[in-house]
Amino acid sequence: MTHTFVAYVEDIPGVLTRVASLFRRLNINISSLTVGRSERVGLSRLTLVCEASSEAGDRIRASLYKLENIVDVDDIAQAPNVTRELALIKVAATPRNRAQIFDLVEVFRARIVDLTSESLMIEMTGVESKIEGLIEILREDEGRILEVCRSGKMTMRRGHHTSSVLKAMGKGPDEKPLPEEANDTTVDIEPA
Amino acid sequence: MGNKPNTQSAESHLTTPTRLTGAEIVWATLVGEGVSTVFGYPGGAILPVYDALRKFPIHHVLVRHEQGAAHMADGFARASGKVGVCMATSGPGATNLVTGIATAMLDSIPVVCITGNVSSKLLGSDAFQEVDITGITLPITKHNFLISKTEDIAHAIRYAFQIAQSGRPGPVLVDITKDAQQGTAIFDFEAAKPRPYRPHPMLKVEDAGLTKAAELIRNAKKPVILSGHGVMESQAMEQVRTLAERAQIPVALTLLGLGGFPASHPLNLGMMGMHGESWVNNAIQDADLLIACGMRFDDRVTGSLSTYATKAKKIHIEIDPAEINKNVKVDVALVGDLRAVLEDLLPRISGRDGSAWIKTIEASKGDVSVHDIKNIPDSGHLYAAHVMHDLWRITNGEAIVSTDVGQHQMWEAQYFHHEKPRSLVTSGGLGTMGFALPSAIGAKMACPEKEVWAIAGDGGFQMTAAELSTIVQEKLKINIAIINNGYLGMVRQWQEFFYDSNYEATPLVSPDFVKLADAHGISGRAVRTRAELAEAVKEARTCDGPFLLNFMVEKEDSVYPMIPAGSALHEMIRRPGKNPIVESPDDK
Numbered sequence: 001m002t003h004t005f006v007a008y009v010e011d012i013p014g015v016l017t018r019v020a021s022l023f024r025r026l027n028i029n030i031s032s033l034t035v036g037r038s039e040r041v042g043l044s045r046l047t048l049v050c051e052a053s054s055e056a057g058d059r060i061r062a063s064l065y066k067l068e069n070i071v072d073v074d075d076i077a078q079a080p081n082v083t084r085e086l087a088l089i090k091v092a093a094t095p096r097n098r099a100q101i102f103d104l105v106e107v108f109r110a111r112i113v114d115l116t117s118e119s120l121m122i123e124m125t126g127v128e129s130k131i132e133g134l135i136e137i138l139r140e141d142e143g144r145i146l147e148v149c150r151s152g153k154m155t156m157r158r159g160h161h162t163s164s165v166l167k168a169m170g171k172g173p174d175e176k177p178l179p180e181e182a183n184d185t186t187v188d189i190e191p192a
Numbered sequence: 193m194g195n196k197p198n199t200q201s202a203e204s205h206l207t208t209p210t211r212l213t214g215a216e217i218v219w220a221t222l223v224g225e226g227v228s229t230v231f232g233y234p235g236g237a238i239l240p241v242y243d244a245l246r247k248f249p250i251h252h253v254l255v256r257h258e259q260g261a262a263h264m265a266d267g268f269a270r271a272s273g274k275v276g277v278c279m280a281t282s283g284p285g286a287t288n289l290v291t292g293i294a295t296a297m298l299d300s301i302p303v304v305c306i307t308g309n310v311s312s313k314l315l316g317s318d319a320f321q322e323v324d325i326t327g328i329t330l331p332i333t334k335h336n337f338l339i340s341k342t343e344d345i346a347h348a349i350r351y352a353f354q355i356a357q358s359g360r361p362g363p364v365l366v367d368i369t370k371d372a373q374q375g376t377a378i379f380d381f382e383a384a385k386p387r388p389y390r391p392h393p394m395l396k397v398e399d400a401g402l403t404k405a406a407e408l409i410r411n412a413k414k415p416v417i418l419s420g421h422g423v424m425e426s427q428a429m430e431q432v433r434t435l436a437e438r439a440q441i442p443v444a445l446t447l448l449g450l451g452g453f454p455a456s457h458p459l460n461l462g463m464m465g466m467h468g469e470s471w472v473n474n475a476i477q478d479a480d481l482l483i484a485c486g487m488r489f490d491d492r493v494t495g496s497l498s499t500y501a502t503k504a505k506k507i508h509i510e511i512d513p514a515e516i517n518k519n520v521k522v523d524v525a526l527v528g529d530l531r532a533v534l535e536d537l538l539p540r541i542s543g544r545d546g547s548a549w550i551k552t553i554e555a556s557k558g559d560v561s562v563h564d565i566k567n568i569p570d571s572g573h574l575y576a577a578h579v580m581h582d583l584w585r586i587t588n589g590e591a592i593v594s595t596d597v598g599q600h601q602m603w604e605a606q607y608f609h610h611e612k613p614r615s616l617v618t619s620g621g622l623g624t625m626g627f628a629l630p631s632a633i634g635a636k637m638a639c640p641e642k643e644v645w646a647i648a649g650d651g652g653f654q655m656t657a658a659e660l661s662t663i664v665q666e667k668l669k670i671n672i673a674i675i676n677n678g679y680l681g682m683v684r685q686w687q688e689f690f691y692d693s694n695y696e697a698t699p700l701v702s703p704d705f706v707k708l709a710d711a712h713g714i715s716g717r718a719v720r721t722r723a724e725l726a727e728a729v730k731e732a733r734t735c736d737g738p739f740l741l742n743f744m745v746e747k748e749d750s751v752y753p754m755i756p757a758g759s760a761l762h763e764m765i766r767r768p769g770k771n772p773i774v775e776s777p778d779d780k
Contacts, residue, residue: 014326014338021330055517062394062514068335068355072393 001054004047004077004155005061010069011037011044018067019046026060028052032085032152043071047155080158086151087131088113089122091144101138108134119146128153203249209380214342214373215240218306219248221349224381227277229637231255231264235281236321238308240373253637253666256658258285260630262292263656265303267634270617271592271642273424275302275356276634282309283321286367287328291624294332296363298621299448300421302356303363304349305329311371312340326367334362342375346384358389360512361425394513397528397536405483405507405524406540412481412505414549415441418464418493421448421620422486422511422530424613429453431534432485438538440546442553444472446487447605448620455589455609461553465493466755467602471556473753473761478552479504486510486530489519490621491757499760509533576600576675576745578722580607583645583673586729591615591643594632596652597623599681602751604647626655629672633659636668643671643733650676650702660712663738671732672716672740674705677747685750689765709740716740 009015016035023030031049038045052060057075064073093101094117101120105112110124124131131150138145205212205220212220218241222230231253234242245252255261258280265276276296280289286307296303309315310322315338326338335355337348345368352364409415423432429452436443436459443453444464453460461472473495476482482504487493494500497519508515508522509530516525526533580603583591589609594617595601601618610616617635619627632646653674663670675681684698709716715735719728719742732739752767 017327018330025331058516059514059518062392062512062516065392065394066334066512066514 001051001057002049002077003052003057003060003075004049004081004083004153005064006074006076006155006157007046007048007064007070008038008040008043008072009035009046009067010071011042012069015044015067015069016046018069019048019064022060022063022067023048023050026052026056028056028060034152034154047153049077049153074157076155076157081155082158083127083153083155084125085128085131085153087122087124087135088147088149089124089135089138089145090114090119090147091122091138092118092146093120093144094118104134104137110134205379206381209378209383211376212379213240213244213376214345214368215244216247217342217345217377217379218349218368218373219244219250220379221346221381221384222250222277223248225275225350225353227275229253229268230277230279231261231268231634231637232279232306233258233261233281233285235283235285235308237282237310237370238279238285238306238373239281240370241279241306241308241368252279253633253662255630255662257656258288259292259626260633260656260659260662262289262303262305263295263624263627263630264634264637265305266292266296266299266301266627267594267617267631268638269296269301269303269634270299270631271614271635272638273614274638275304275353277304277306279306280308281321282307282325283323285321286323286325289365290328290332291622293329293363293365295619295622295624295627297332297334299619300361300425301363302361304352304356305333305363305365306349307365307367308373309338309367309369312369313371315340315369325365329365332363333365336365336367338367338369340369340372341377342372343377345372345377346379346381347386350381350384351386354386354389359392360422392511392513395511395528396513397526397533401524401526402533402537402540405526405537408481408505408507408524409439409441409483409541410544412441414475414479414504414552415439415481415483415546416461416475416479416504417441417443418446418476418482418484418487419443419449419453420446420485420487421452423449423452424486426486426511426530426532428486428531428534429613431531431538433457434538435483435534435541439541439544440550441483442475442546442550444468444476446490446493446620447618448616449487450605451610451613451615454611456611459550463605465490465761466495466757467606467751467753469557469606470753470764470766471553473755473764474556475553476501476504477760477762482506484508484510484522485534488512488515491519492620494519495755495761495763496758501761572721573746574720574722574725574743575749576603576677576743577607577749579673579675579719579725579743579745580604580647582722582725583647583729584608586726586733587643587645589615591645592617592632592635592639593645593647594618594628594635595646596628596648597625597682598649598652599677599685599749599751600647600649600675602682603675606751625649625652628652629656630659630662632670632672633662633666633668636670637666644669645671645673647673647675649681650674650678650705651680651700653705654702657708660709660714660738664712664714668738669736670738672709672714672738674740674742675745676702676705676742677745677749678702679747681749682751684748685754688748688750689754690756705740705742714738714740716742718742718744720744 114121269276
């Protein structure tokens, strides 16, 4: 099954190696990894996606916690969440066939962010399937796609902040998490 | 030992912030952490630190190979319960530590390793003796640090001590660049304190779990306690004993758990697993409840997982959440410090009658004693099992015994009965040959008043035999027993059982170990028959200095019983005798 781990890690050299090394040792492929600054000074937030057995999830989470530079770990693939990916796609396009791509971009709610006489760049945010849908259609014309750059998945639980560890450290916000049912009924306000 | 002029100033550093060099900060911090002994080997990138040693009240033991330094720190930690410290230079000095660090990691031993590295501007440049030791040791340390600023040294070392000892212990490496050692900074011991220890967030001992565990114990007809190394690490000997006695539950031990529950205790079954006696493993296979205390269901303990204790409910009390359901799926997991968990559990445990089950186990001992090597008549041949048995008797079982890995290690575990915790120093998880001699040095440095025996095979002994010089230089009274069968015995045994007795690369030519000892200024003698055994051991014990005994034992003896790797716990190979070789409870 797919596991999505969200972790707060110290923003210092070598931390990514420690995280990656844990998966390497278990011979598990990391299919997607995004890292960036979080809302907390000195802490980065990463989203890591991998395939592993359902029993492995707890052990991986426990092992991640054993890394000294990891402050908080959450496995949220099964929880109500919002997951997004950003893609930049450069396609070959001349003034003659641009219009067709403009239509596509419109349908997919993407944006053109760069335009030259031979090519243009599309920026698109959304769930994985939506990005893959656009790429697939662009691929129908051989040689059209010049470059694809995808950010990998970013994930956040729906509802209020629920990180128990940050709270235990006295750094978390005070709000109580919404009850599970409330989480379940929250709707995705941006259609995928 | 060098001169130690005015060490008073070294201690005043701990109370008054002072400007010191990085090298001085290393020692001052170690003093502050209570370190009195460091095992190490100097070299270019750690020289500033060595240069500053004379100002501090720390005894440095010069080893002959850095692997020895790591094993000594490890043996020191195992025998004392304190953190062991070793030191090496960059490059080959650091890589030579690796086997020792991995040994400590696999057995959860608190060791702090300090290595020098090239100056920070040369990092990553393939400079002379530069190696990425933090990269190399990343998977075999609990944590490691690369320090390139003088002002970060004290905090890193203090933090390393905290990590090494807390939770499930383990080794930590601090790599310090040469320029950081040479620079100066204000040393403020108090301010360098690490943030408070943060327990693993997945520790979980709930009331419901304790109640369920107590209920399982109350209703069990055939319970067995599995007692591991964690019993020592969390100092839960009393609590385990109380649980066993109050609820009348027999106790089986892991190799690293030996000594955690007295061998002479009527409820002690002995060691479980691959070379455990048949009644121990059969009791586990028949049990309806296993109470695992500070152990991790290693494959050497479980045999094939699909057939392991299938009738038993399992309670797992363990401090490392990553161990829960790793190998064996458990019914109740109490994830926390063993001692604290047992203290919460014990008030819920009342006396119960375990006599029927204990009698059943006792009865199963009778029919296996015919295979007991102790009962083999003296044929003029010397058996390793006799050596272990007699050593145990003659030393009253009170010595600290440090063993290598292989047949002699298993015979020691079977026939030397450990009464007290920290009396057996052995590499269980990694199975490191060459461990016995250096770890015995560490144990002796930690417990100078104790009798210490290093027991090694003729193969393993030669891996680290250079440390004989260290024993002499340090004037240590250590007795060495070499169980010499002319083979890499355990490998030969596997070849005999599983590879058609094709003894490829296992016959072993060795030097005359007594002469080798003599060349080091160590007395010794060879022992060829059981008749001379007691006298020889007595001579070793009464000799003022170190003593080496070369026991010329039966060449092709094997350790019995044995569960072939991957077989069920009850499918054991037995010592050839009256009964069929493979015997399981169903055969009876």
